[in-house]
Amino acid sequence: MSESIKDILNKTLVEIIGELAGDKFSSLPVDRCVFGPPKQPEHGDFATSAPLILTKPLGQPPFDLATRMAEAFEKSPIVARAEPARPGFVNLQLSPAGWAVILDAIATEGENFGTVTTGASRRVLLEFVSANPTGPMHLGHCRHAAVGDSLARIFSAAGYEVTKEFYINDAGVQIIALGESFRARCLAKLGDPLDLEAVQYPGEYLAEFAEDFVAGKDPALVRSHTVEDFSTEARGRNLDVIRQDLAALGVFFDHYQSEKELHDANLVTRTLESLESAGAVYEKDDALWLRTEDFGDDKDRVLRKGDGTVTYLVPDLAYHHYKFERGFDLYINLFGADHAGYPPRLRAGINALGHDASKLEVLLLRLVFLTKGGQRVKFSKRAGNFVAMSDVVAEAGSDATRWFMLARSMDSEFEFDMDLATDSSSNNPVYKVQYAHARVMTMMQKASEEAALLPELDSKEAAAALTAPIEKEIIVHLSKLPEIVERSAQERAVHHIPNYLLSLAELWNRYYSMGKTDPSFRILAEENRALAPARLRLADATRRVLANGLALMGISAPDSMTRQVSDEDE
């Protein structure tokens, strides 16, 4: 991994500030003095407001500082022009040597371009989805799956070592309820009247499992099964469906952790004992309480109820105890926003168990709604009807589903617009990005067929040949992928990637289309042969960045797009 152009500029900036400031340097807010993209293209390729930030601590007028900084930057070989601007900015234009740095980095790093080392190989345990094995997954799980998986990819790219884990809630009252529901369904298949009271999970899926399970079996054998047997059977089938649904989205976990196994290994009772011996609990009103208030919780929480059974908090703490014993540097949980009250008590327990709870981060994802035909699709958990994840993925496809699930920040609710997601005849953003990639690929293919006709250029000559403003704009945009990755990892936010890719695709499509009205922009045209190698380097860099970015989202970067023909729509 090489140094990004921005790193080089920022390093130079710090050196220049050091010369200007002398012994005042150590007291300056140098961290804030960085280069960024100016909003107006006429302000150059990079700009910094460092003079405005430093004017007060240095006691010098901002424009004077800007002028002296610009003079210093003029000496840099990667800078073509440096200009002070009022009230106190420095605007830079890169030289061909500067562009070559960017294009070379992309070419040599290939699929690794965009990776950074901020993670320093720290180990991260990322837990997400963890859907109960009591039924199929819905739209919300789909968002969690897409976001969690993409986050894992981003963290890997940022230099972390990530383990993806799915926690199976296969113990406790709900799993018994599942067994009872499934048993009632099976008995109904044998001819018994359906015991509506026993059916606590009303969806049709259990009836379908029952049909399959009962088929060809001796009814007496079926009747002899215990609730636990039915529970285990239904759990397994649900889990199979969950894995299938995840696979359809291309999401695979490194580890599935069963709650039941924690019980079987006595980890749950041992955890309770640990909490007791740590003095983190007390008895009141026949119940055992955990002191969570000391950790920012509103009130203390019950661990063991008056009836002697434990609350769900205990196995969850056992699970986290087990997580921490495996020795990761960072633990990230993706929860639904309806669990917002949960993290404080989790932290309290983790601390009481002797772990550093500050290593646990809980990310809260808000709801997602499905709209079709401009109408929000209604669903109700109670009635057992919901928007199934498998239906969404089947209808929109994995790529489009992921795109829309990732394109919004986690803490905003959003509408998954099925009409837009399935729109292949108009401007669906995911297709636009994939199309830009496919477009470059076919062009490269064509270029390779006439490679012998093209002159050879070294990278600096190539960069110097790219003189059009839009070509520079693309290069500068390409250079940003590493910082987008770094920022995404740091903020634990996935939506910057699609935003970035969309703007890059639009930039490229605009550039590509310029050849239609202005023949001098036709990359492979015979009369432009002298420029072709340079432009092909740019094209290659662009498709590389598009592909790397799509990979961070788990979306394919196709070599060609197969047009979907819709004859029936006249």
Add this chain to the structure above:
RNA sequence: GUGCCCGUAGCUCAGCUGGAUAGAGCGUCGGCCUCCGGAGCCGAAGGUCAGAGGUUCGAAUCCUCUCGGGCACGCCA
């Protein structure tokens, strides 16, 4: 009532830890098919950044309050 999140174009949403004239997609309207792929491109219309104060050279961004909307506040999971 308390805590968290949200409020930016007709709609869905970005806005990079405070920077220069407020952004994208979709939708609407108007253009562009002898073309390295039209699943594309160009242009136009569209904004009191919910509101009011404050912080400072400078605020959509940070602080306070108000108004709207969502979620959470169990010996449920």
